[in-house]
Amino acid sequence: MNPIEQLDIYDITIIGGGPAGMYASFYSGMRAMRTKIIEAKHELGGFMRTYPEKLVWDVGGIDPTRCENIIDSLERQAKTFEPTIVFGQEVAHLERLEDGVLMLTSKTGERHYTRTIVLCIGRGMTQIQKLDIQGANQYELTNLHYTVTDLSRFAGKRVLISGGGDSAVDWANELAGLAKEVTVVHRRDEFGGHEQPVAQMKSFAKVCTPYRIDHLHGAQDKIDSVEIAHMHTDERQHIEVDEVIVNHGYDRNFGNLMEWGLEREDYGVSVDPRMRTNIQGVFGAGDCITYGSKVRLIAGAFNDAVLAVNAAKLYLEPDASHMAGVSSHNTRFYEKNKNVSS
Structure with missing residues (x-):
């Protein structure tokens, strides 16, 4: 045989x-x-x-x-x-x-x-592209998130989302009416998501472009505020937050x-x-x-x-x-x- x-x-x-x-x-x-x-x-x-x-x-x-x-x-x-x-x-x-x-x-x-x-x-x-900021990993077990598994934890919270692709835009829209405040920070002026979701996001969220997260400020193991920097002028803003979601894509x-x-x-x-x-x-x-x-x-x-x-x-x-x-x-x-x- x-x-x-x-x-x-x-x-x-x-x-x-x-x-x-x-x-x-x-x-x-x-x-x-x-x-x-x-x-x-x-x-x-x-x-x-x-x-x-x-x-x-x-x-x-x-x-x-x-x-x-x-x-x-x-x-x-x-x-x-x-x-x-x-x-x-x-x-x-x-x-x-x-x-x-x-x-x-x-x-x-x-x-x-x-x-x-x-x-x-x-x-x-x-593999998730994590936030490349010194000390960011100390907040991963509290209020720094790379994915969302339970929307309810963001109810009534001030949420900052970093990213400009489909996931960042979608999560911002999911949080509309649930979170107290949504801020989206993106390194470029243009977003990678589809036109309608991007327009929906811009109708209610505070959108900061072109900015990057430059520093996380926190007490013990929880982020209290985020410092963002303009990509061209290095102008700084401090934003008080309760939760931070990072959607920088995957390798x-x-x-x-x-x-x-x-x-x-x-x-x-x-x-x-x-x-x-x-x-x-x-x-x-x-x-x-x-x-x-x-x-x-x-x-x-x-x-x-x-x-x-x-x-x-x-x-x-x-x-x-x-x-x-x-x-x-x-x-x-x-x-x-x-x-x-x-």
């Missing part, structure tokens, strides 16, 4: 369990593909786990919903066709064996065999995957319109990839996942349908529909 025949080989292995990976798992089930998810952490959700309290408005077809609830729904959906899910393994190496089988090896030595791969690694192994690290020979651009792995990388049998979806019309929304990650799985299916079976049948006519749902109806 050929040694390859003795291996436990999957049709598709999804690396990463964020929104793109979870939806890819569901959709590959619709395509009757034997599926495995490998997630480096010990839970699904990916980067979305960093803002569970955030209210998400831009997922098609659902009302504004807390991020943690979207994760729960996606996780249930991902498990619809009972994929194998492996937690706590960071994939490091890729090797192509006989008959085109791909062998993935984790940093701890486990091996996984598959015929296709979908990279859904999001922003990679992210992206794709680890050993960048040693595979994947072509990439500044913001991620390069794919073609069918989500194919330059390595045969390897596809991509979500925040880790880039292409001309890339949409960096959760909804965009879902579309990437569909295209990637369809391309993987056709890579394995060139005569297969170019897409899965819609759920209302897909035979994979016949029995499941009976259970839902009952």
